[in-house]
Protein backbone atom coordinates (compact mmCIF):
# COMPACT_ATOMS: atom_id res chain seq x y z
CA UNK A 1 0.00 0.00 0.00
CA UNK A 2 1.21 3.50 -0.81
CA UNK A 3 1.84 5.74 2.19
CA UNK A 4 2.12 9.44 1.40
CA UNK A 5 3.21 11.91 4.06
CA UNK A 6 2.27 15.40 3.02
CA UNK A 7 3.19 18.97 3.92
CA UNK A 8 6.93 18.47 4.31
CA UNK A 9 8.86 21.73 4.70
CA UNK A 10 12.24 20.57 6.01
CA UNK A 11 14.67 18.57 3.79
CA UNK A 12 16.07 16.55 6.72
CA UNK A 13 12.55 15.49 7.69
CA UNK A 14 11.86 14.25 4.15
CA UNK A 15 14.88 11.96 4.30
CA UNK A 16 13.92 10.69 7.76
CA UNK A 17 10.31 10.06 6.78
CA UNK A 18 11.38 8.21 3.63
CA UNK A 19 13.66 6.01 5.78
CA UNK A 20 10.76 5.23 8.11
CA UNK A 21 8.80 3.73 5.20
CA UNK A 22 6.89 6.44 3.31
CA UNK A 23 6.50 5.67 -0.39
CA UNK A 24 5.55 9.24 -1.31
CA UNK A 25 6.18 12.70 0.09
CA UNK A 26 4.02 15.74 -0.59
CA UNK A 27 5.12 19.35 -0.93
CA UNK A 28 2.49 22.08 -0.68
CA UNK A 29 2.66 24.54 -3.57
CA UNK A 30 -0.40 26.50 -2.39
CA UNK A 31 0.84 29.95 -1.27
CA UNK A 32 -1.93 30.45 1.33
CA UNK A 33 -1.03 27.26 3.20
CA UNK A 34 1.12 27.37 6.36
CA UNK A 35 2.94 24.40 4.78
CA UNK A 36 3.81 26.26 1.58
CA UNK A 37 7.27 25.65 0.14
CA UNK A 38 8.94 27.35 -2.82
CA UNK A 39 10.17 25.58 -5.91
CA UNK A 40 13.78 26.02 -4.67
CA UNK A 41 12.92 24.47 -1.30
CA UNK A 42 11.28 21.51 -3.04
CA UNK A 43 14.32 21.12 -5.27
CA UNK A 44 16.59 20.99 -2.18
CA UNK A 45 14.41 18.37 -0.49
CA UNK A 46 13.97 16.25 -3.63
CA UNK A 47 17.72 16.20 -4.32
CA UNK A 48 18.31 14.27 -1.09
CA UNK A 49 15.62 11.64 -1.66
CA UNK A 50 16.02 8.15 -3.15
CA UNK A 51 14.71 7.69 -6.70
CA UNK A 52 12.02 5.20 -5.61
CA UNK A 53 10.16 7.76 -3.47
CA UNK A 54 7.30 9.59 -5.22
CA UNK A 55 7.69 13.35 -4.91
CA UNK A 56 4.30 14.99 -5.20
CA UNK A 57 3.58 18.72 -5.53
CA UNK A 58 0.18 19.76 -4.16
CA UNK A 59 -1.56 22.52 -6.14
CA UNK A 60 -4.97 24.17 -5.92
CA UNK A 61 -6.40 26.06 -8.90
CA UNK A 62 -2.93 26.87 -10.25
CA UNK A 63 -2.40 27.46 -13.98
CA UNK A 64 -0.88 24.83 -16.28
CA UNK A 65 2.11 27.14 -16.80
CA UNK A 66 2.69 27.53 -13.07
CA UNK A 67 2.47 23.77 -12.46
CA UNK A 68 4.81 23.01 -15.37
CA UNK A 69 7.40 25.54 -14.18
CA UNK A 70 7.47 24.11 -10.66
CA UNK A 71 7.50 20.47 -11.81
CA UNK A 72 10.26 21.05 -14.33
CA UNK A 73 12.47 23.05 -11.97
CA UNK A 74 12.09 20.96 -8.82
CA UNK A 75 12.20 17.30 -9.85
CA UNK A 76 8.67 16.41 -8.75
CA UNK A 77 7.39 13.06 -10.04
CA UNK A 78 3.71 13.84 -9.56
CA UNK A 79 1.13 16.53 -8.94
CA UNK A 80 -1.88 16.50 -6.66
CA UNK A 81 -4.69 18.82 -7.75
CA UNK A 82 -6.55 19.85 -4.61
CA UNK A 83 -8.78 22.65 -5.96
CA UNK A 84 -11.67 22.80 -8.41
CA UNK A 85 -9.74 21.51 -11.43
CA UNK A 86 -12.02 20.15 -14.16
CA UNK A 87 -11.55 16.97 -16.21
CA UNK A 88 -10.69 19.27 -19.16
CA UNK A 89 -7.93 20.88 -17.08
CA UNK A 90 -6.59 17.43 -16.16
CA UNK A 91 -6.64 16.47 -19.85
CA UNK A 92 -4.51 19.50 -20.82
CA UNK A 93 -2.16 18.88 -17.90
CA UNK A 94 -1.78 15.24 -18.96
CA UNK A 95 -0.77 16.36 -22.47
CA UNK A 96 1.61 18.98 -21.03
CA UNK A 97 3.28 16.64 -18.53
CA UNK A 98 2.82 13.11 -19.95
CA UNK A 99 5.33 11.42 -17.64
CA UNK A 100 4.07 12.95 -14.38
CA UNK A 101 1.56 11.21 -12.12
CA UNK A 102 -1.67 13.18 -11.79
CA UNK A 103 -3.58 12.73 -8.53
CA UNK A 104 -6.96 14.48 -8.41
CA UNK A 105 -8.22 15.24 -4.92
CA UNK A 106 -11.97 15.26 -4.35
CA UNK A 107 -13.11 17.13 -1.25
CA UNK A 108 -16.16 15.13 -0.33
CA UNK A 109 -19.15 16.66 1.48
CA UNK A 110 -21.69 13.86 1.29
CA UNK A 111 -22.32 10.56 -0.43
CA UNK A 112 -24.86 12.39 -2.63
CA UNK A 113 -22.10 14.80 -3.62
CA UNK A 114 -19.93 11.88 -4.69
CA UNK A 115 -22.75 10.09 -6.53
CA UNK A 116 -24.33 13.15 -8.18
CA UNK A 117 -21.03 14.06 -9.80
CA UNK A 118 -20.21 10.44 -10.68
CA UNK A 119 -20.55 10.87 -14.49
CA UNK A 120 -17.98 13.65 -14.32
CA UNK A 121 -15.66 11.47 -12.25
CA UNK A 122 -15.87 8.63 -14.77
CA UNK A 123 -14.54 11.06 -17.34
CA UNK A 124 -12.00 12.40 -14.88
CA UNK A 125 -10.45 8.98 -14.51
CA UNK A 126 -9.59 9.05 -18.22
CA UNK A 127 -7.10 11.81 -17.51
CA UNK A 128 -5.77 11.16 -14.02
CA UNK A 129 -3.76 8.29 -12.60
CA UNK A 130 -5.08 8.34 -9.07
CA UNK A 131 -7.98 9.82 -7.08
CA UNK A 132 -7.59 11.10 -3.52
CA UNK A 133 -10.53 11.56 -1.19
CA UNK A 134 -10.28 14.30 1.43
CA UNK A 135 -12.88 15.79 3.77
CA UNK A 136 -14.66 18.98 2.75
CA UNK A 137 -14.00 22.07 4.88
CA UNK A 138 -15.80 25.36 4.17
CA UNK A 139 -12.77 27.59 4.75
CA UNK A 140 -9.69 25.43 4.13
CA UNK A 141 -8.59 23.50 1.07
CA UNK A 142 -6.67 20.81 2.89
CA UNK A 143 -4.54 19.83 5.84
CA UNK A 144 -7.62 20.30 8.01
CA UNK A 145 -7.44 17.18 10.18
CA UNK A 146 -11.10 16.53 9.37
CA UNK A 147 -12.04 12.88 8.76
CA UNK A 148 -14.39 11.53 6.13
CA UNK A 149 -17.36 9.31 6.83
CA UNK A 150 -15.57 6.01 6.15
CA UNK A 151 -18.82 4.03 6.27
CA UNK A 152 -20.13 6.13 3.39
CA UNK A 153 -17.02 5.42 1.31
CA UNK A 154 -17.58 1.66 1.35
CA UNK A 155 -19.64 2.26 -1.81
CA UNK A 156 -16.82 4.10 -3.54
CA UNK A 157 -15.38 1.95 -6.35
CA UNK A 158 -13.46 4.12 -8.78
CA UNK A 159 -11.97 2.74 -11.97
CA UNK A 160 -8.50 3.91 -10.99
CA UNK A 161 -6.39 3.58 -7.82
CA UNK A 162 -7.35 5.85 -4.95
CA UNK A 163 -5.83 7.28 -1.79
CA UNK A 164 -7.67 7.89 1.47
CA UNK A 165 -6.85 11.21 3.16
CA UNK A 166 -8.48 13.51 5.70
CA UNK A 167 -7.69 13.50 9.39
CA UNK A 168 -5.78 10.21 9.43
CA UNK A 169 -3.56 9.66 12.47
CA UNK A 170 -1.58 6.78 13.99
CA UNK A 171 -4.54 6.39 16.39
CA UNK A 172 -7.29 5.99 13.80
CA UNK A 173 -5.47 4.46 10.83
CA UNK A 174 -6.28 0.84 11.69
CA UNK A 175 -9.96 1.66 12.18
CA UNK A 176 -10.01 3.35 8.78
CA UNK A 177 -8.26 0.46 7.04
CA UNK A 178 -10.51 -2.05 8.75
CA UNK A 179 -13.44 -0.46 6.90
CA UNK A 180 -11.88 0.53 3.61
CA UNK A 181 -9.30 -0.87 1.20
CA UNK A 182 -7.77 2.15 -0.52
CA UNK A 183 -4.67 1.74 -2.67
CA UNK A 184 -2.89 4.11 -0.36
CA UNK A 185 -3.20 6.59 2.48
CA UNK A 186 -2.16 10.22 2.84
CA UNK A 187 -1.45 11.94 6.16
CA UNK A 188 -0.49 15.50 7.02
CA UNK A 189 -1.69 17.19 10.21
CA UNK A 190 -2.11 13.83 11.98
CA UNK A 191 1.67 13.38 12.10
CA UNK A 192 2.66 16.96 12.94
CA UNK A 193 3.90 19.00 15.89
CA UNK A 194 2.69 22.15 14.13
CA UNK A 195 1.89 22.91 10.46
CA UNK A 196 4.90 21.91 8.36
CA UNK A 197 6.85 20.45 11.28
CA UNK A 198 6.41 16.69 11.21
CA UNK A 199 6.51 14.63 14.38
CA UNK A 200 8.89 11.78 13.54
CA UNK A 201 7.71 9.81 16.58
CA UNK A 202 4.16 9.90 15.25
CA UNK A 203 5.37 8.90 11.78
CA UNK A 204 7.26 6.00 13.35
CA UNK A 205 4.16 4.98 15.29
CA UNK A 206 2.12 5.08 12.09
CA UNK A 207 4.46 2.57 10.42
CA UNK A 208 4.42 0.37 13.53
CA UNK A 209 0.63 0.26 13.32
CA UNK A 210 0.69 -0.43 9.59
CA UNK A 211 3.12 -3.28 10.26
CA UNK A 212 0.45 -5.02 12.36
CA UNK A 213 -2.05 -5.11 9.47
CA UNK A 214 -3.03 -8.49 8.17
CA UNK A 215 -2.98 -8.97 4.41
CA UNK A 216 -6.10 -7.50 2.70
CA UNK A 217 -7.55 -10.95 1.98
CA UNK A 218 -7.59 -11.94 5.65
CA UNK A 219 -8.71 -8.59 7.10
CA UNK A 220 -12.02 -8.58 8.95
CA UNK A 221 -14.84 -6.61 7.30
CA UNK A 222 -17.92 -5.62 9.26
Ligand SMILES: O=C(O)c1ccccc1N[C@@H]1O[C@H](COP(=O)(O)O)[C@@H](O)[C@H]1O
Nearest residue numbers: 006033142143144145165166167188189
Ligand atom coordinates in the same frame (compact mmCIF):
# COMPACT_ATOMS: atom_id res chain seq x y z
O1 LIG B 1 -1.79 20.67 3.95
C1 LIG B 1 -2.14 21.75 3.46
O2 LIG B 1 -1.86 22.83 4.01
C2 LIG B 1 -2.93 21.77 2.16
C3 LIG B 1 -3.21 22.98 1.57
C4 LIG B 1 -3.91 23.04 0.40
C5 LIG B 1 -4.35 21.86 -0.21
C6 LIG B 1 -4.10 20.64 0.38
C7 LIG B 1 -3.39 20.57 1.55
N1 LIG B 1 -3.12 19.35 2.18
C8 LIG B 1 -3.74 18.10 1.86
O3 LIG B 1 -4.80 17.84 2.75
C9 LIG B 1 -5.01 16.44 2.86
C10 LIG B 1 -5.41 16.01 4.24
O4 LIG B 1 -4.70 16.59 5.26
P1 LIG B 1 -4.91 16.15 6.80
O5 LIG B 1 -4.27 14.78 6.94
O6 LIG B 1 -6.37 16.13 7.07
O7 LIG B 1 -4.19 17.16 7.60
C11 LIG B 1 -3.73 15.78 2.36
O8 LIG B 1 -4.05 15.13 1.15
C12 LIG B 1 -2.81 16.93 2.05
O9 LIG B 1 -2.13 16.65 0.84
